[in-house]
Amino acid sequence: MTSQRLVAAVPRIAALDVLRGFALGGILVVNITVMANPAGLAAGPVHTMLTAFFSDKFYVLFSFLFGYSLTLQFRSAERDGVDARRRTARRCLALMAIGLLHCAFFFSDDVLFGYGLLGLILLVLNRIQPKTAIRWAAALYGTFVVAVTVLGMNAPPTAVVDDGAVAALRTGWLTAASYRWETFIDRFDLFLVFGLLNVFPLFLVGFAAGKARLLETPDRYQSVLPKLQWIGFGVAAPFSLLTAILDNPSLAGVTALLNLPLAAAYAATILRLAQHRPRLAQTLGTAGKFAATNYISQSVITSVIFTGYGFALVGELPDWLVLVIAAAIYGAQLVGSRLWARHYPYGPIEWVLRRATYGPRNTWPTR
Template identity: 55%
Template sequence: MNQPISPPAQRITALDALRGFALGGIFIVNIMVMSKPGGFSDGPAHSLVTALCYDKFYVLFSFLFGYSLTMQFRSAERANANPRARTVRRCLMLMAIGLLHITFLFTGDVLFGYGVAGLALLALSRLRPKTALIVAAVPFTVSLITITAMNMLHADPSMSAAERATALAAMRSGWLDAASYRWDVFAGNAHVFLMFGLFNALPMFLIGMVAGKARLLEQPERYLPLLPRVQWIGFTIAAPICALAAVTDWPLAGPAHLVAPLLSAAYAATILRLLQRYSVVQRIFAPAGKIAATNYIGQSLIAAVIFTGYGFALAGKLAEWAVLGLAVTIYAGQLAVSAWYVRGHRYGPIEWVLRAATYGTLRPAHTETHSAATS
């Protein structure tokens, strides 16, 4: 039986703008692997992305996921529906979309891990804020210790030359061969996807959940006074450590992982402050954030056409700086298309599927105007 749909609620502009902003950094990190198996070689382009983007934007995206969960719970309460059942269905659909994404487009998918971590977050959703923050510290600490140990032991997780050659041939092959290769990679590394969800995404989910329960981003007067300090800590302490780690070997990988969320917070603080001063920031980023899942899958689809046998098979053929320029161009195009799209559509295609799974009913993906959009 179809579940009741909650009444419309006003969107939180800050959430949409932050999601839209994070999409750019996520794509810049992902395109390093989308364009060439094993990612960029050591050099200026790799160092720049590592210092500014790597481990920064998925942190922000994960925080926002946790925040959004609390809004979904409120929505269920308004509709007298079961919030836990809704969340389970949403997470299962995320995992299903993630598996399709992995198989047909990009092995670096995060949606599968988000679905797993979302189920874990649901199990922990009744924790008190202070307890939730303590629990968040546990998997993050495990991740930090693991990265530090691997760095101290000089463990090299990168692909061998033979593995790169096999992956490159698969990327340039037909869709069936490429899909088979990607599935084999996932099946052999499923534990990695699970570990990403539980040890990297879940801590940020929990922090976002705490902020969401406090409705922090819904009350600018509460967070605006804190933002200059967040920027100072992120840009003067975290940024130099991340930059040094990007160009230096042992022993800075552990500290860089530790402070990366601080730099991510500084980025978010900057966007939030700009939102209060310049309305154009909202117009640029918020539309893309409203259909963030569609844009995320869209990035992989566009990259697949460019780099794999689905299209031009340019994997490994473009200079790394050209790849970064291409990423910025595609992202700018997404921002423009998103601004046009949301004027006549309430949800993106992927958001429509997720909403249908969450609510157990079908809803039109168009014909509703921007002003009628809901959280």
């Protein structure tokens, strides 16, 4: 069976692409603050607002969508009569390889490696029932909430800033890559624990939703969206702002809980807007269709701006200008994705992932 037939086997779900396209903007806003300065934004109103309404909110959405997407991979394999585990394992291994390269050369807080690794774990549990997946997710995330609360209560009064980080990133390609790689290795144990207790539960929720085909029939979820908005914006948002203002490490568990309804409210808002604004849905959906390419390109662009193999502006720009740059990059990606989609059905990273998943193609795909 050809790859073109594989594409037709499981149609794309518009809601997934729209939400991915939206989440890309939030991910960029959070990531660029670290790229611009390893110490993050300076204390002040901008830092408070980003902590309250951006930090750790959009990875929740991205992780949910990844779990949902894995169910589509399984369905595609089942319809094609091939081994779903083997095919999906190839995709996860390719994600891990891309993630390692991304981590070393562009951004040490890469998520693709972790997604691929956790995807392999979820692959073993592919027969798990939705209700069981939700129970496991609640148990794991509850453990995470307790753990970060205890760690926060015992955290030192001030954070230790790596003074050598800026200097390393301002130098050449290999020095910056070495710094990123060492940072990744040094934090690998925490990375695994964080992934299993915080990200993997969101995979499970998305996996359960995918098995129930929740996002494939708008009539099934449209009535719930206003309730999610009310809970997220009416209840979670004020408390999230309060915890950001207090900036107390002992509230880390509370913040982790608030991230969930606030991320759900963002998703509900975008889905409702997309229903009534086709142009918005098309713009975000096209960017979401090339989510992996856009994610990597964000790091490439910001690396050129901030590190030594580009303009070496790390630690030099005011916070407001960093956010303006983020908005400009995201806007360019929205436009660029529309232009790219006129000629190609996949982005470069998506094409690599498809080759790893389905096998090699002889030519670059065009419309």
